Amino acid sequence: MADLRITTKALPEHNRLRNRAMLLQTLFHDGPRSRADIARGSGLNKVTVSTIVGDLIEQGIVVEAGQSTDVRVGKPATLVALDEDSRSIISLDLSDALSFRGAVMNLRGRAAHQRQVDAVTEKGDAAIARVVSLAEELLAEASAPVLGIGVGSPGIVDRSGVVRYAPHLGWFDADLRGALADRFGLPVHVVNDANGMALAVHTFRDNDGRSILIVTIQRGAGAGLIVGETLVDGVDFTAGEIGHVVIDPRRETTCLCGRKGCLDSIVAVPQIRRRLDDGEDRDSVMDDAADALAAALGPIISVLGATHVVLVGPEDILDDGFADRTRARLVDRTLPTTTSVVSVDIGSDGGLLALQGPLVAVLSAELGIS
Incomplete structure (x- = not known):
């Protein structure tokens, strides 16, 4: 996560990059704006905004996009916009x-x-x-x-x-x-x-600021977590490595890590497909997978307060029914006050x-x- 204490002074180049990023963020998320509007919204002075915009136009990343239609006294302002196809x-x-x-x-x-x-x-x-x-x-x-x-x-x-x-x-x-x-x-x-995928949901999907927990199920299971606008990756970059959490050590399923009963060995797509191909009842297989997943996610939700869980994987395996099963088992494994605001959804267009x-x-x- 981001450092809580600032230990080094800001250099001039840091400020330039930050100001450039703030301007590009504005154009990316809010659309075309006049230089004056960007200055008002960002708190930067007009000279700084004009300099940054000029540099970005020269690089071809930003273009002028006609005149503002706002009714104001004087000459209409010229809008600038991010050229989405410039790179x-x-x-x-x-x-x-x-x-x-x-x-x-x-x-x-x-x-x-x-x-x-x-x-x-x-x-x-x-x-x-x-x-x-x-x-x-x-x-x-x-x-x-x-x-x-x-x-x-x-x-x-x-x-x-x-x-x-x-x-x-x-x-x-x-x-x-x-x-x-x-x-x-x-x-x-x-x-x-x-x-x-957590970054993609945060950047490209509408969300209400809730903490986002993305769970991917493919070769194995993994999680990405954004809390308070910050991606949590852990000191050793292992945050979200839920695939090797031992759910049931009594199981005969052996994981690639060498241990029995890991989440991967229960919910990974190849494992689920193998069980279905062997003729096991689909409801039983998916109930088993949802229960194992809830066992891994319950402590994360309880400790970190994630409120929006998005499941991403093959559509024939992860459907709305599986999302409902998972949420029901999360409710069984946590305090009702913890999961009352938690939604479990399938990632639209996970690909x-x-x-x-x-x-x-x-x-x-x-x-x-x-």
């Missing part, structure tokens, strides 16, 4: 149990080109090579200068873009950011896939969220937009 971002989603996906996206998160490659058997260096190859194909499709490459990866991901632990892909201290940056010479930002998450990581790091 491309390559977004890669590695969360799916069967494939890697990627897209060329604009600054608004709209995909112009998408590609998908099978990734069932690749592990370790072979999986990294597949990611690099997918990025190369997408870069060839980009029609605007590329702002950066964003990657949403399962597992524990540190802030330098190293995937410390993703056993499903055979990645242990895998320098995914380094592999892509060395190959393409572009800014690369790697985030945990669930954290990325798009999984691509928009890495995009927000790039937007935030390179332009200060989130």
Whole structure:
């Protein structure tokens, strides 16, 4: 989380970047504004706003967008707007149990080109090579200068873009950011896939400021949590690693981590599909998965006060019925006052969220937009 105590002084370049980010945030979320309106809303003086706007126009990120229609005395003000198509971002989603996906996206998160490659058997260096190859194909499709490459990866991901632990892909201290940056010479930002989706919900979806808990279920289970406008990733970047919480050590299900009864071994998509393919009753399988998930989420909700749970995964597995089952079991496992305000929803268009998450990581790091 953000530092609670400021231990270093602000340098002039920090203020410039902060002011630039504040201006871009305004145009991104509020639409075209006049320079005067931006100055009034941000508290910046008009000279500072004009200087920043001039620099951004020169870079092609901001454009003049006609005159204001507000009825005011004097000459109508000229509006400025974010040019959403001025930059491309390559977004890669590695969360799916069967494939890697990627897209060329604009600054608004709209995909112009998408590609998908099978990734069932690749592990370790072979999986990294597949990611690099997918990025190369997408870069060839980009029609605007590329702002950066964003990657949403399962597992524990540190802030330098190293995937410390993703056993499903055979990645242990895998320098995914380094592999892509060395190959393409572009800014690369790697985030945990669930954290990325939490960022995407925060940036691109309407929300009422409630704490957001995103739960992804694919090769394994992971969670991304935003509390008070802050993404919680933990000191060792392990916040949200709920997949290896032991739900029932008496179970015979063995997880990739070597222990029995982990959440992953109960709710991961391959495990659920295997049980359904073996002829088990669907209601029983989904009840079991919902109960295991509620057991993992109940303490998180009780301790941190998350009020909006969004489940993301394959639509044939995670449907409204599964959301209802999960919420009912959360109620059974927590105080009624704790869960009375908690909603459990299925992420609308989870596939798009999984691509928009890495995009927000790039937007935030390179332009200060989130």
